[in-house]
Amino acid sequence: MGRIVLVTGGGSGLGKAVAARFRASGDTVIITGRNADRLARTAAEIDVRPITCDAADPSQVAQMADELGPDLDVLVNMAGGNTDLDRPEAQNPSLEQVMTAWRANLDANVLTAVLTTTAVLDKLRPGGSVITVGSIGAEHAASSYGAAKAALAAWTAGLSSEVGPQGLTANSIAPGYIAETDFFRGKLSEQRRTALIDATHNGRAGHPSDIAETTFFLASEGARHITGQTLHVNGGAHTTR
Template sequence: MMGRTVLVTGGSSGIGRAVAARFAADGADVVITGRRVDTVAPAAEALGVRGLACDATSPGQVAALAGELGGSLDVLVNAAGGLPAAPAAGTPPLEALAQEWLSSVSGNVLTAVLTTTAVRDRLAPGGAVISVGSIGAERRGGSYGAAKAALAAWNVSLAAALGPQDVTCNVISSGYVAGTGFFGDGMTEERHRALVEETLLKRPGTPDDIAQTILFLASPGARHITGQTIHVNGGAFTTR
């Protein structure tokens, strides 16, 4: 679908980068964001897209981003997010716990809420908002999973609000996706094997698995799908 304008938050690496690459290959005018210029700029150059530095937890920076975009927006992909930042050594336990939960909610929910609210009046009829969730919302997710569950709950109200504009809103609940920096140094061979064994397909997901599903949700074939959480996890979690 040539000529569409697509905004991908968290688009400099991992799933967000794969999403940006897929839309760019589809002929869209793609804008990616990330917190730091030194990561966004080279990613944008490599992908052949436009890059803008924006910390999506900052209302001021998100407002500035919306102003920089100009014109209408066809697709918004809320891919910013991740595990909570580790508290500084020596932080009192309750303070560390508070920091962890605030980090999870800020990074995984507030980013999507602020960005979507800032650009909602620019969303064109026939447009789509897709947010990246996680299997962690269903089980063993801790503060991160709770934040992703909140993202899915918010998506339902968003879909109701934007439905009259002919804008669909859905969440992709991803399972274990290899080839990203999500786990940092926390991924071991044993953990990898266990996560793969949980799937029915006996392989980890790839960033492009998620990107292809997002591309579909932004396509004419998905115009009657909204307010949904789509599970893309190789069968590690099923809805029956």
């Protein structure tokens, strides 16, 4: 019998790729996102169930959890992104502007995962998984986006110890540069793109399927003794030991 899988931010990009991978294996998949029209189009395209939800809004998250049903096997916290790319770059920003920018990235990347996980944790059945998508940016956390993703990795490590006794795993995936998504909102120069690829050991950009397959593996029987970890999927652009 297939699993029940929830993917936040599943309407496009990496979230869509992850949702499609689980659905292809026969799992029942629910995707959430703020854009109802885009969510509906994606749901029809890959045969999943949409629930419109702003994962940074506690009331909407609570309603989503009620609509979800009593059982869940896999939670993929994908909602997020660099909110700095959605605002004009300010020269010599005021303290108020700095605060607003930092709060936006913390809300979009940390609170979305924390609220969603808290709301559905009691639905996860033994053998289930919480998988949270961070970023290579967490290794260079001078920006609010990097700091938010670093916080996600630390939170995931702590979450693992809390949910382990329930038979659950909790891991984070940190992608490097992934092509074929709208992450950079059209603001990635060719020079920067080349530099990101040159930083890898295998000489290529990542693809959404790289993240989808890693996510699928972490939710598999073969990964039951992997928990509390951050898996870096970046072609060697950042290495660990």
